[in-house]
Amino acid sequence: MRCEFEIAWKTVLGHGRFVSGPEVEEFESSFAEFCETKACVGVASGTDALVMILAGLGIGPGDEVIVPTNTFVATAEAVCLVGARPRFVDVLADTLLIDPDAVVAAIGPATAAVIAVHLFGQTADVDALVPVARRHGIALIEDAAQAHGARLRGRRAGSLGDAAAFSFYPGKNLGALGDGGAVVTGDTNLAAKIRLRQDHGRSVADRHLHEVLGCNSRLDTLQAAILSIKLADLDNANAARRHAMDQYRRQLPEWVRPVATHPDAESVHHLAVVRVEDRAATTAELDRHGIGWGLHYPIPCHRQPAFREFADDLPIAEEAARQILSVPMFATLTDAQVSRICEVLSKAPM
Incomplete structure (x- = not known):
């Protein structure tokens, strides 16, 4: 390319x-x-x-x-x-x-x-x-x-x-x-x-x-x-992301819960988002093994200072914001890399 x-x-x-x-x-x-x-x-x-x-x-x-x-x-x-x-x-x-x-x-x-x-x-x-x-x-x-x-x-x-x-x-x-x-x-x-x-x-x-x-x-x-x-290659790249997400779902430890996909939706998995109870411990373990991660998004919009005048009580998003974690996802992610990430996650404190 x-x-x-x-x-x-x-x-x-x-x-x-x-x-x-x-x-x-x-x-x-x-x-x-x-x-x-x-x-x-x-x-x-x-x-x-x-x-x-x-x-x-x-x-x-x-x-x-x-x-x-x-x-x-x-x-x-x-x-x-x-x-x-x-x-x-x-x-x-x-x-x-x-x-x-x-x-x-x-x-x-x-x-x-x-x-x-x-x-x-x-x-x-x-x-x-x-x-x-x-x-x-x-x-x-x-x-x-x-x-x-x-x-x-x-x-x-x-x-x-x-x-x-x-x-x-x-x-x-x-x-x-x-x-x-x-x-x-x-x-x-x-x-x-x-x-x-x-x-x-x-x-x-x-x-x-x-x-x-x-x-x-x-x-x-x-x-x-x-x-x-x-x-021209986007559909192929998206298919590769779906394959990688399938591998995650098969291998992630039970306590690491991927965000669900609607049964009638075909996601392109821009991000691989999971939920964990102890995010600090989980990310520390990923850091220890040199595996990247992200947060999308740890502060819901209604709790951002820029939008404080529009604040409300939205409990589902607020709870999820404390648990969400994005693990590596890209079109060239290999099965071996997914297995390694899941192996490291399995060693993190629950």
Whole structure:
């Protein structure tokens, strides 16, 4: 793949269109097709993708957006950046994804949208949320930053709601060589609004005419070229992650509990998240053997200082935050490496 990257770099260097080059349109077309939807607009980051969707839907001051508290802060951050208020809700105890019943209970007169976060590589149960959103006339947005290629009942993440936001941060399943993101949607009118906004509100007909207040949030040409190369192998890489997760499930000690996968979901396992009772002792054992680990996420959004005004009592997410642990997961993880990790975990204090 390195050779393909070098060819892409030489091609972009040759034509010199580092912004809005032909590779951007090519990637947008390919990624929309991959997500089984109509339109894709490349933007500068996954956070910007969420902001663009919210703004494109006309969500702003006076509106409230329902957000699962177990997510990266960017989800809630985007809501605040358009002037709306996040309404945090709890998650399901098994998958740690948004609880549809909690969404129903949280809907009020100011509710304008719900963001279903496809965390850890697994889609939220969007099918349970669609009738709720339609009944109340609110938008259903997918935060698919960790779910490139994931499926729910056979359908791709990105094709399940009104619009979806993707991140191409380097560590993602489909990662660029820097920041990047995209909006995908089946609503071509919404896509056109977002495309207008992400390039300074510039008119398609006259580049000197700015029709709306916009911003500078474009996917770089080089990043688009790199993403197209990696997209071609994404399904294979995701299959390798699923194999690695299967190996974990077979070999992890009983007291290390993997986060569940919904029976109708096909996860792409962006992260391999487990729950343990004594996280400090477990991570110390991993450290002792030179095995990396992470925490996603030890402080729920509603307990973050930045969102203290939106704090609530959300016990399932709070309990999980004390127990979760991310063990190594990547497409080239070998069976031998998984066995070694599980062996070390079995020696850690319970």
